[in-house]
Amino acid sequence: MATTEEIRADLAEIVNEVAGVPADDVQLDKSFADDLDVDSLSMVEIIYAAEEKFSVSIPDEEAKNLKTVGDAVAYIERAAS
């Protein structure tokens, strides 16, 4: 079972790959839209890439609620357990 930090680090790599945000900036308290400047289409790409990376399903209606990096990490932890 991956730790919270491991999930955050893997997610940070995805955010960096998709949106060019430095991986170190992708911290739990950061908002994707407001702090990291991730636009809506990039967010969709990040969700899809996270589904593949963590072998989880993130339905569109759930994805809407993932405002911060911490929201996404917590969702992935719950979905993978």
Added chain:
Amino acid sequence: MMRKTIVVTGLGATTPLGGDVASTWAGMLAGRSGVSAIEADWAAALPVRIAGQAAVEPDAVLQRVEARRLDRSAQFAVVAAMQAWQDAGFGLREENVVDRARLGVAIATGIGGLQTLLGQWDIQKEKGVRRVSPLVIPMLMTNAPAANVGIRLGAEAGVHTPVSACASSNESLALATDMIRLDRADVVVAGGTEAVIHPLPMNAFAQMQAVSRRNDEPERASRPWDVDRDGFVLGEGAAIFVLETLEHAKARGARIYGELAGAGMTADAHDMVQPNPTGVTQARAMTRALAESELTPADIVHVNAHATSTPQGDVTEAEAIRMALGDHTAVIVTGTKSMTGHLLGGAGALESMATLLALRHRTVPPTINLDNPEPQLGIDIATKVRSLPDGDLAGINNSFGFGGHNVAVAFTNRYGSGAD
């Protein structure tokens, strides 16, 4: 209203001969072929395994995140447009002093974002519906290269994508001319791009018997007017112009390559893939370009021909050139697709660039591989580098497209200034 004079103040290109204008032009003057064997595994099963592949990969130039949001056709367009923009002396973003409301874009592609379309369809079939990128539509749209360039430059006077197969980017130069002469814009970034070296179109062109099968001699495969020609060679890349009124260029002290004097467009209304064999409609495109340019046949010293290396097309065009320009021997004709391959929607702009540079440097690049010319063509074809005379010079570039589109663009070396 006085007819506006339009000058070329910036050029950009990424082609099978080089990643910029200087290397592409040097390759042409050296008579170098940019055609090579495709080494990728997918080519092995195809009847045609050669192409004019871009000398410099666009993702080696673009930022990684920028590149992954663009189809390869738009990548080439952005690379070439940014070169042209900086070559014209315009700054980027806050340093851009051009009036955005007077800046337009006309960038063509013949086919559009085909690699994105087919690549994402493969992903949907193989990995499922959730794996398809949300960027597919804005990446594959035919207008995506023009729109991406327009957004980067802040062009608000209209952003357009003429589509007329292999005549597309000469049509974009013609449209840019109209935009300026109708006073819709002072500056237009215009040209074309193409990126369809992919197994489906490679095979489809082979299936229609349109492309050369000289797989064992790639650099000898594109051979306009040679008796042993057996079809065109697919190429990829982009070429982009910065065009502006003479007045606008002079006011900012811009270096000027020469003049885009005018364009002429006709349609064959004859057949989807074969030219009207009389050459009448092709000739009329050249005649109209002369009229719009206030030039006469006697002014023309050079033609960069469409000359794709197909059996029918090369002969028809020779006839059309004689019809439009007369039998005088002062016209030196060349076919630079012999070196670059055929960039489809990028071809007109690339060869228009070669036409303009030939006038500016009084030097015509050769047609390579013309070992045994078709008899009785009645045109003077450069098979080595040839010099043009002193004084004011004018030339024409022809582009003809499937569907019967004929677009001729006329250039002069007038108003030329500065160094390249």
